Amino acid sequence: xxxxxxxxxxxxxxxxxxxxxxxxxxxxxxxxxxxxxxxxxxxxxxxxxxxxxxxxxxxxxxxxxxxxxxxxxxxxxxxxxxxxxxxxxxxxxxxxxxxxxxxxxxxxxxxxxxxxxxxxxxxxxxxxxxxxxxxxxxxxxxxxxxxxxxxxxxxxxxxxxxxxxxxxxxxxxxxxxxxxxxxxxxxxxxxxxxxxxxxxxxxxxxxxxxxxxxxxxxxxxxxxxxxxxxxxxxxxxxxxxxxxxxxxxxxxxxxxxxxxxxxxxxxxxxxxxxxxxxxxxxxxxxxxxxxxxxxxxxxxxxxxxxxxx
Amino acid sequence: xxxxxxxxxxxxxxxxxxxxxxxxxxxxxxxxxxxxxxxxxxxxxxxxxxxxxxxxxxxxxxxxxxxxxxxxxxxxxxxxxxxxxxxxxxxxxxxxxxxxxxxxxxxxxxxxxxxxxxxxxxxxxxxxxxxxxxxxxxxxxxxxxxxxxxxxxxxxxxxxxxxxxxxxxxxxxxxxxxxxxxxxxxxxxxxxxxxxxxxxxxxxxxxxxxxxxxxxxxxxxxxxxxxxxxxxxxxxxxxxxxxxxxxxxxxxxxxxxxxxxxxx
Numbered sequence: 001x002x003x004x005x006x007x008x009x010x011x012x013x014x015x016x017x018x019x020x021x022x023x024x025x026x027x028x029x030x031x032x033x034x035x036x037x038x039x040x041x042x043x044x045x046x047x048x049x050x051x052x053x054x055x056x057x058x059x060x061x062x063x064x065x066x067x068x069x070x071x072x073x074x075x076x077x078x079x080x081x082x083x084x085x086x087x088x089x090x091x092x093x094x095x096x097x098x099x100x101x102x103x104x105x106x107x108x109x110x111x112x113x114x115x116x117x118x119x120x121x122x123x124x125x126x127x128x129x130x131x132x133x134x135x136x137x138x139x140x141x142x143x144x145x146x147x148x149x150x151x152x153x154x155x156x157x158x159x160x161x162x163x164x165x166x167x168x169x170x171x172x173x174x175x176x177x178x179x180x181x182x183x184x185x186x187x188x189x190x191x192x193x194x195x196x197x198x199x200x201x202x203x204x205x206x207x208x209x210x211x212x213x214x215x216x217x218x219x220x221x222x223x224x225x226x227x228x229x230x231x232x233x234x235x236x237x238x239x240x241x242x243x244x245x246x247x248x249x250x251x252x253x254x255x256x257x258x259x260x261x262x263x264x265x266x267x268x269x270x271x272x273x274x275x276x277x278x279x280x281x282x283x284x285x286x287x288x289x290x291x292x293x294x295x296x297x298x299x300x301x302x303x304x305x306x307x308x309x
Numbered sequence: 310x311x312x313x314x315x316x317x318x319x320x321x322x323x324x325x326x327x328x329x330x331x332x333x334x335x336x337x338x339x340x341x342x343x344x345x346x347x348x349x350x351x352x353x354x355x356x357x358x359x360x361x362x363x364x365x366x367x368x369x370x371x372x373x374x375x376x377x378x379x380x381x382x383x384x385x386x387x388x389x390x391x392x393x394x395x396x397x398x399x400x401x402x403x404x405x406x407x408x409x410x411x412x413x414x415x416x417x418x419x420x421x422x423x424x425x426x427x428x429x430x431x432x433x434x435x436x437x438x439x440x441x442x443x444x445x446x447x448x449x450x451x452x453x454x455x456x457x458x459x460x461x462x463x464x465x466x467x468x469x470x471x472x473x474x475x476x477x478x479x480x481x482x483x484x485x486x487x488x489x490x491x492x493x494x495x496x497x498x499x500x501x502x503x504x505x506x507x508x509x510x511x512x513x514x515x516x517x518x519x520x521x522x523x524x525x526x527x528x529x530x531x532x533x534x535x536x537x538x539x540x541x542x543x544x545x546x547x548x549x550x551x552x553x554x555x556x557x558x559x560x561x562x563x564x565x566x567x568x569x570x571x572x573x
């Protein structure tokens with residue numbers, strides 16, 4: 001069934017978009033990521049302009065992450081205090097990000113920067129996650145117990161001032177790395193149309209040593225808050241949030257996310273991380289290939305101003 | 310002989326002018342009557358494109374000299390003007406990135422040409438250029454220097470037309486205009502689903518033996534209606550409010566799904 005999108009200004013197949021939302025929603029529930037890094041490229045591939053795709057995905061991420069966050073809330077697997085600090089930092093970051101977004105679009109280098117950022121972050125995070133999870137899987141296979149987290153085990157991030165106690169995460173750390181992570185994720189989120197869960201989750205685990213059980217719920221709360229603000233900012237600055245598109249994606253996404261969250265409970269953590277790492281790497285490689293191989297069409301058109309209304 | 314020509318020389322321009330008037334007389338005598346199947350296209354939620362039928366009759370008064378050759382009709386549909394940047398990717402350190410660019414102000418956002426024959430056969434190049442008939446005859450006003458058109462400029466123009474064609478926004482039907490009767494013609498202008506909204510101009514040009522005879526134009530409005538229009542106005546007029554509504558909708562959807570799928 002074809003449905004006309006009022007902001008994207010083109011008709012799309014409703015079931016195709018719904019299916020995309022559901023599939024990405026399933027993965028987002030499974031891995032505790034927003035899924036934006038998959039959805040935005042998918043939408044652009046189906047003919048929706050990058051600006052509308054990025055902004056509408058932002059709204060969709062709000063729905064899927066709030067839905068999944070609710071599930072974790074019921075299981076009491078969220079550190080609200082930590083999430084709160086991350087949201088405040090994330091909002092600052094996404095304001096900066098929306099500004100950079102508009103600037104890059106004026107210079108015609110938005111696509112390039114998006115591609116390079118995707119390659120860099122997806123490659124880096126995917127690679128790190130993959131090596132770590134493979135090591136963990138090998139360790140379990142050999143019957144060696146996973147290295148236990150000792151209270152005294154600290155890295156440089158724990159030596160900074162302005163310490164804050166996070167009871168739920170059993171942490172006593174400086175707020176500086178937390179704010180830095182939040183701002184960074186906020187900038188990336190609004191630039192790339194992603195929640196940033198795939199960066200946030202490993203950052204919280206490896207940098208701050210937040211317990212794995214708490215990490216996903218907390219990052220979901222952070223994503224809900226940051227992306228909600230990013231949606232309002234994108235809509236106010238770029239008028240590019242398509243409500244109809246976002247709604248179809250949301251309905252598909254939340255349904256998929258419910259099943260994903262349930263499926264996630266059946267799979268071991270290290271295996272989940274390995275699967276997510278492969279997915280992240282695959283998307284990153286896809287962007288790298290696009291940057292390096294000779295494109296079929298060297299030219300592109302951008303409408304600057306028009307009377308079309 | 311030379312003397313004769315000299316004697317006639319003041320008369321010659323006048324004589325030529327007379328011939329021109331005589332030849333030109335039937336031009337004034339032909340009149341175009343054009344009717345459109347609709348003057349407004351409304352974009353609703355199930356809009357997947359449409360067609361606008363253009364009917365026309367060529368009226369001739371008694372004084373018009375009947376000639377053996379046929380009429381040629383060119384029907385043009387032009388969308389609201391826009392400013393477009395055409396960018397070209399070049400390789401730098403192994404990476405393809407946008408480098409050179411051309412800005413074209415005042416280009417039609419939509420441009421369809423239906424003709425009874427390929428436009429190149431309908432009229433001479435200067436005439437086609439004057440009325441901007443056909444992709445090759447569009448006026449490109451660049452903001453850059455326009456003194457000399459380099460081969461690079463040409464490749465940018467070609468790319469612009471090619472990309473617009475690929476998007477379905479530039480269309481050309483060489484034999485799209487048909488003649489059910491000698492003096493009656495018809496054509497259908499295809500409006501794709503991704504059509505930009507705004508005021509469109511339908512212009513009909515009548516030719517015979519490469520000579521321009523008459524033209525007529527009409528206006529079409531392509532607009533969104535109801536919910537689509539409301540959403541668009543809200544998003545553009547009250548962006549922050551619209552964004553906030555989207556967020557509320559998103560959180561509600563998320564919450565509702567959580568309630569529906571609750572198992573415990």
